[in-house]
Amino acid sequence: MSMFCHQCQEAMKNIGCNMDVGVCGKTSEVANLQDLLIYTLKGVAEFNQQARMIGMNRPETDRLIMDGLFSTITNANFDDESISKRIDAAIETREAIKSALEEKDALAEKEYQDYATWTAERHEYEAKSEEAPVGILGTENEDVRSLRSLVLFGLKGMAAYAEHADNLGYQNEEIFDFVEKALVATEDDSLSADDLVALVMETGKYGVDVMALLDEANTSSYGNPEMTEVEIGVRNNPAILVSGHDLKDFEELLEQTAGTGVDIYTHSEMLPANYYPAFKKYDHFVGNYGNAWWQQKKEFESFNGPVLFTTNCIVPPKASYQDRIYTTGATGYPGFKHIEPREEGGKKDFSEIIEHAKQLPAPTQIEEGTIVGGFAHNQVTQLADKIVDAVKSGSISKFFVMAGCDGRMKSREYYTDFAQTLPEDTVILTAGCAKYRYNKLPLNDIGGIPRVLDAGQCNDSYSLAVVAMKLKEIFELNDINELPIEYNIAWYEQKAVIVLLALLHLGVKDIKLGPTLPAFLSPNVANVLVEKFGISGINEVETDMETMMA
Structure with missing residues (x-):
């Protein structure tokens, strides 16, 4: 069965991608598994709302939900194995919360919907993902479907920002609570159109809150962005190009490349890292290379060195440079090397990508001069x-x-x-x-x-x-x-x-x-x-x- 996905601006014919491969490049299998992951996270949210009421919520559950939502954002994760592992973890977490509630005699007595009860073996996920209730087309009324989509896609964006803040040690329990509440609400057939419009507006309120939280996390950690002239030329050292949005990943990579002879450049949405005072002390942080995400096929080829995706904006690569692309966090792509999460209180290990960079030529210059930014x-x-x-x-x-x-x-x-x-x-x-x-x-x-x-x-x-x-x-x-x-x-x-x-x-x-x-x-x-x-x-x-x- 083909997918149905209408979450991004490139939706086919401005209706939705409904073929074997979407415009973004993800396969129908991955798209459907992502729908199943969201479906399962709604079950986690259902039980965790009850757990919150008696003080049983765990930070790991918040991270599971945020990471799961983030991994389904456009151009973030194209790897069916990676998404399947997240479904495994979501089912396990959902059942663990449910069992803990039962032990405390705190489980609400009600008839639970399929999203809160289904379970299957890994090899059955694909078939389950094609069942009518899982995808967005399971909602027949187009206005209700539209409002639910508006909420869900807003939650995905919110989760991305919440995860970046969490990586820097900043959390807001009210945001986590709202995300769960809203996920469950997208399956509540008793809500009227007016109720859903109100939920859309409430999503916007928490959107302001999560961006304020991330702003606090970034500026408290790295200083306030300041007016900066950013170099767009290159030097003659081997280098790593960093794409995406996560500043914690960027900081740890800068620390681990200091003194190695490997330069660091930003790409696309990572450009603003150049504006933060804390990063300017690293003399091997050169500047920005290239332009927006969609030009990466040409620019990654000429960069010559390895590329690290800290978040979404992956374009299916050319074979000529596929072996030097790395992912981390919520991102993934078949064949890319993935850098594992940091342990609690620890740091990610970037040694493999650093050693890889040392073996490759310096970037080929494609521009020269500077650009000015830093006007937060x-x-x-x-x-x-x-x-x-x-x-x-x-x-x-x-x-x-x-x-x-x-x-x-x-x-x-x-x-x-x-x-x-x-x-x-x-x-x-x-x-x-x-x-x-x-x-x-x-x-x-x-x-x-x-x-x-x-x-x-x-x-x-x-x-x-x-x-x-x-x-x-x-x-x-x-x-x-x-x-x-x-x-x-x-x-x-x-x-x-x-x-x-x-x-x-x-x-x-x-x-x-x-x-x-x-x-x-x-x-x-x-x-x-x-x-x-x-x-x-x-x-x-x-x-x-x-x-x-x-």
């Missing part, structure tokens, strides 16, 4: 007086939030064209890999303020929200939508979904979302978003420019 909320706050003066004097007429994801569709050239067409008295606020559409353009500055202010990774969209709230306070406005800020956001996968829901929770309206609206939005749900929040798709650059500058 603390840095922008330091520039607040300058920015306010520029707005009051008319030197800056508007800000454009152009955050989110990049992708390989030709229609995404819209964002480069839009940035180039913007009047010279406007400033772009960005975060995420969408920045690669315009962060190397010669857009100059306004009185020393760069016209592209890069806050960092996709989760650093939180910084853009903090900046907006700060400007609202400075200008003594009642509504965030009174600010001279327009939102033209690109999306690709589920972390962008939680960013969008977070912005809606904060009251931001009139967001343009592209290059297409999500395939998982039914017409009725899309209309709700249009009528309540003013969300719209993109049009021609000139048309959108005229509307947004008005």
Whole structure:
């Protein structure tokens, strides 16, 4: 049986991938196993909600749920064996929690649904994954299915950010509790459409909370990002290229490569690691290599050295470099070497990838010069007086939030064209890999303020929200939508979904979302978003420019 997957922007015909291999490259077997993993995690959540009520929750359960959700994000894990192991662990954990509740006579007496009771041998998983209740199409009503998808995909993005924070020792039990509650709610047929809309908005609230948590974790661990010129050329040493988002992995790799003669470069969403003060002390940390994730086939080939994926954004590789790709954390791909999790209180062992790097040539240079970034909320706050003066004097007429994801569709050239067409008295606020559409353009500055202010990774969209709230306070406005800020956001996968829901929770309206609206939005749900929040798709650059500058 083929898959049905509609969670990313590349969903076939903007409906869903329903063939043997999805547009992202994952097989139908992997897609269906990922659905089965989510289905099983709902059972874990069902019983762990009861365990929480009597103080029986364990951190390992929180990590299992977050990691499981994270591993099903687009382009994160293509390995059926890896996903099957997670299903094994989910069943084992679910049954252990259930048994513990029974021992304490604390198990609720009710009729449990299949997701909370099913069990099978490993060789039976594939058949189970094809049963009607498991996948999203098991929900027949398209509006209910759409709202459940919106919640689930938001939870996946939330789990990614929660896992990064947890890796740095920062947790929020309310977030873990909500994720469980929401997972169970997506199987509750008694909830009305209004109930599900409320759950969508609550998901946005916790999206703000999880991004604030990760911001605290990152800045407390590595300092506040600061304005930085990042080298995009290369040196002549063997090197490792680090892709993804996880700063704890990045720190440990930097520590273990110090003094080895192996240089470190960032790639795609790891670029903002260059902005953190704590990483600048490593003289073998060179800068950034390449562009957004979708160009990796060309850029990994020319890099020559090994590549480490700390999170999602894997593109099925060319055979020419497959043997030098490593994964860790929630990621996986058949044939890639996987670096195992750190033991409690310990560190990951990167010795194999380091030794591999020593045997390979230095990177081939593909660019030269520098790019500027590091404009998270603390840095922008330091520039607040300058920015306010520029707005009051008319030197800056508007800000454009152009955050989110990049992708390989030709229609995404819209964002480069839009940035180039913007009047010279406007400033772009960005975060995420969408920045690669315009962060190397010669857009100059306004009185020393760069016209592209890069806050960092996709989760650093939180910084853009903090900046907006700060400007609202400075200008003594009642509504965030009174600010001279327009939102033209690109999306690709589920972390962008939680960013969008977070912005809606904060009251931001009139967001343009592209290059297409999500395939998982039914017409009725899309209309709700249009009528309540003013969300719209993109049009021609000139048309959108005229509307947004008005």
